[in-house]
Amino acid sequence: MDAFTYLSLFSGIGGLDLGLDRAGMTCVGQVELDDLNRSVLDRHWPEVPKHDDVRTAPAWWATRPRPAVRLVAGGFPCQPFSTAGLRGGTGDPRWGWPWFRAVVRAVRPEYVLVENVAALLRDADAFGWMLGDLAADGFDADWSVLSACAVGAPHTRERLFLVAYPGGELRQARLAQEWREGRQGPVRAPGDGQHAWRRPDAWVETASRPDRVVDGLAAELVAAGGNAVVPQVGEYVGRLITAHAGWTPALDRAAA
Template sequence: MFTNQLSSPKTQSLGSVVSLFTGCGGLDLGFHEEGFESKYAADNDPAAIAVYRHNIGPNAYVRDVTTAEFHAEIRALESADIVLGGFPCQGFSKAGPKRATDHRNVLYLEMRETISSLRPKIFIAENVDGLSQNFGGSYLRAIIDDFTSVGYRVEYRIVDAVSFGVPQHRRRVLFVGVRSDQPDFIWPEPTHEHPKRNGESSIHGSVRSIWDFSDKGALKQAVSIKEGLKGLPLLSASGDHSVTNNWPEKYAHIFKAIGPGQKLCNVRHAPSSVYTWQIPEAFGSITELQRLILETIGRNRRHKKYGDIPNGNPLAVSIIEEIIGVSLESSNFSKLEEMGYLKNVDGKYDLKGAMFCSGLFKRPLWNEPSPTVLTNFHNPRYFLHPTGDRPFSLRECARLQGFPDSFEFTDAGVSLEAGYRLVGNAVPPPLSRALAKSIKKHFKNQLGKVARAA
């Protein structure tokens, strides 16, 4: 059952936690709730640290992990039982440019140095699953080798948070490193089904997924958006359960045209696609013949006989005329260019707007888990509420991430948009809690090993 209440931490600490690249504390929260001591947390984002301090504890600091100040504070800590870190992922993310030279790609080395200094029994590092695929997997191998070099046995798994009762698909790679004198770590077992999304490659087989090593047993049904948002009141005018209300008036026409499971997408000819020319109130009226030209290009642009461009090929006017069966005046094409529906590519025509390639104004299905919550969920241009003509509220995004309602953002003094950014970058707390419970078992196994040796 999906829960949304913040549990009180146990009175006696089970071990100390040092956290780097902390964000607002999604990865830390599960450990806090399970009774571990939050000894030190660092992030270079003041808004993130404000939210962390408001909700988890005071031992959090605005720090750049490359500075002498941070390094001195780590040395002063002397030790920790656990080190956590969600090192920056922009150079690996599927949502942005993938640059092998992005300086953020090597910030994990600061985490390695922290681990080398504090010698924790175990560490957990988190990143986007693109890390395991991009650049031929070279960074994945480098990270494992670098952490291994300071005396840790390192394993990784691909995990989708939906497998742990989060009402959202969120695929991430988790690294767990165990100090050489510690027993092996037992990964947490999935508790919920992992429904495959349309167009998504399986996480089984090609990479080391947590599913490859788990006893599936009797799994609960994946938590839907509807269940995850159950019980929330009507939107507020301000605070966490509100929206920005900052978008153009023409969006209202687009909202009404996008049905459940649909998106605004010109270049994918599918039932899930709504085309801009079907919303003349927002994008301008065209004739029936012009509509036929656009739909003909849409249906045929990806056929291999017209070219081998993976995302689609521009078509010559003669080809379009042949398919439609009529001669076409050039004014039709110039008008569609002028209105922003078509682009001329070396005398051929394609639908305009790579922006529509993966779709905009996506409206997820109410009875399915949410797509991955991103930092831009305040803007309805990217995602719409399943039943409302608006984006998700910040509180709804937090629910989809598995944050309890008692975990506050705007009351910590940060803006609404900053709250969306923090939630979109966070690790889902239910996943953190599952990891914390596994580490509790790990520590218990270690104590048993010591007792047997004595």
């Protein structure tokens, strides 16, 4: 394959997608429920097919010929595990792993990337469920908790990243080890130093919705940005995946 393609689930405003693009990957589909978030995705990925519900995504994907998908990536809702929520775990109706897995089984990628709050690791039922399903589907998995401050953000924002892959070459905590040792090289600098982190609107300011006043829209955009994956972290994990796959982006793409 010439392109390292990925299908994005629970896309939000595309923070993870932006990072994967910077790692040289190519987005071939995005699934996002929120109308406002999809308007942001339309602005930045106008050519990428989009769907509004991960629960019906397998049927949507099968409606026409699609490119092969090497990676399925996304972060299902974190409220069942977040310390700010009620921690309903797998009993919460927002427990999204079964929907995620259904897409993986339909698309049959080589790699799976799951992002969520670090607290998911402490829910043995949920995390064991995920690992068991991945093993049943023929994947091994490694995971690590990575922080936004490690890529220059002025906040901690720890997030769990799980990578599932064929074979057994990676080892648990490899992601964190590789980040400390810088084996994959630096990620793209976040604009003008820390000042770039003070302008979260720079990525989402072009979105609009006719039924919202300016103040309400601004509040929604702030919330959308707060839910997004820090792109620099996504880029780093994306580079680990492509390195494991032995894939190198074309020179013109890497320089973009």
